[in-house]
Amino acid sequence: MFGKLILIELYKIFRKWRTYIGFIAIGVLLPIILTALYYEGSNYINFSMRALKGSFLVVGNLLNGYLVGYLILQALIIHIPFLIVLVGGDLMAGEATAGTYRMLAIRPVSRFKILTAKYLSGIMYIGILLLFLAFMSIGVGSIIFGTGELLVYSNKIYIFPASDVIWRFILSYIFAMLSMSTVFGLSFLFSSIVENAIGPIVATMALIIIFIILSALPIESLAWIKPYLFTNHMNGWMTFFADPVDWSEITESALVLGAHSVGLYLVSLILFLKKDILS
């Protein structure tokens, strides 16, 4: 029955047009970025390598699918949460608005199963959206630009051999999945409290913006709170593109994000189990 419930929830998610906003946004934006990189990508390479050009002779194809995948992940990952809350915020509140809460809750299926199936199907939606992002950036990028060494320019310049890149991308996307699950969990919690989908969407976005601002403020009295803000750990995926990889930092970030995800799910569950369905 539980598998059937998840399939039903996935079916409902993918029959709503708002689900496709994220796919449409990525599907429209990425061809534009890929076209721009096709014509102006060499400028980026030249800019990144300007300090090294005097001392090193750079050969090979640095403007390749891996670089495109990295740049796009870096540019879009902070915007993906806004696409995810469109679905997360609607999952529970949408049922309340439509009045279908009671149609669901009078079935011989426990509230625990209903909520958990919704939560897991939402997580699956995130996975599918990120896979689409990976396909459109790394996959299409590799078809257009080919593959090769990955040039990463952060506080240092790293050049990873092609054979050393795929696992970094896989782990980065798994980490991104964890980050996005936390954002989703927040919107899901708000969604299980109210009876209108707009509220959870706006509240989650507002909270993310507040957390990002708090994370960025160079105020010492707020420093203690920063390690606990999940937004402070969302860029942890970038750690995989360093050498050596700082595993302790990644573990810490993953634990903070994981604790948030589990905590948000549990609070949603408790509220839903106690809720009088009056909609």
Add this chain to the structure above:
Amino acid sequence: MEDLIIKVEKLTKKFKNFTAVDDLHLNVHRGDIFGFLGPNGAGKSTTIRMLLTLVKPTAGDIQIFGENISSSRDNILRRIGAIVEKPDFYMYLSAYKNLEILGKLSGADTSKKKIMEQLGVVGLDKRANSKVKTFSHGMKQRLGLAQALLHDPELIILDEPTTGLDPQGMKEVRELIRELRDRGKTIFLSSHILREVELIANRMIIINKGKTLVEGTVDELLKSDTLDVIFEFADSIKASQIINESRFAGMVSSSEKNEITLKLLKDEIAEANKYFVAKDIDVLAISPRKSLEEYFLKITEQ
């Protein structure tokens, strides 16, 4: 097989300082069409929501099929079909898909044949693939009935099942309810259309402000009270004189044109008619105006 299908004792629901249901008792027996009546805000919907576990009682006990609703929720709900207030569906899905989803969750046979058969019962088989957002309120109501019956439940809880239906549709629903009763189902029917309850229910309860006012068979409850009976006479002046000389003299409630209205017990109607005929007064028509509606108003206004 248990005879008492629903047994509610001391049921209470408080929302902060407001008491929606207050120490309510009711019993529904197997095969009953049980009318559940009360004015707006009487606590009917809250009671139905508690029967279906949508709302948690503050106090009291609900037993359905002899089991406690809180400890045997899934077993009980598997045997219940319900419409709670207006039937709401996934508007972006077809009638067929809505039934399939809700049927699967209820453990029903969701084969195409079964779903189409059920849509046929409520006259929606030709609109099976139309999205529910294109349906009128009456069509949604019919679909609501279909989803409530798809898993062949023993107890059917219907909250205002004829709202939005045209007279023909209302008649069809009444016939469907009778047919379900004949098939051994128990029907718990909440309706504000009192005539509807009067026509099909065998037992009923009237509640107000969350409390039970009366409970019993429809016949018993109506019989226990006087009726306004309109007698139409060929000669109302002569009839009026005869009435004034009879024991019915103090029972006249109104007189208009050829019609005189008497307040009578149900058993007294035939007696009055015989009396008028014996006195050679032509009675053209007798119309008992006492209805459940009047009884309901009287009870709830007390």
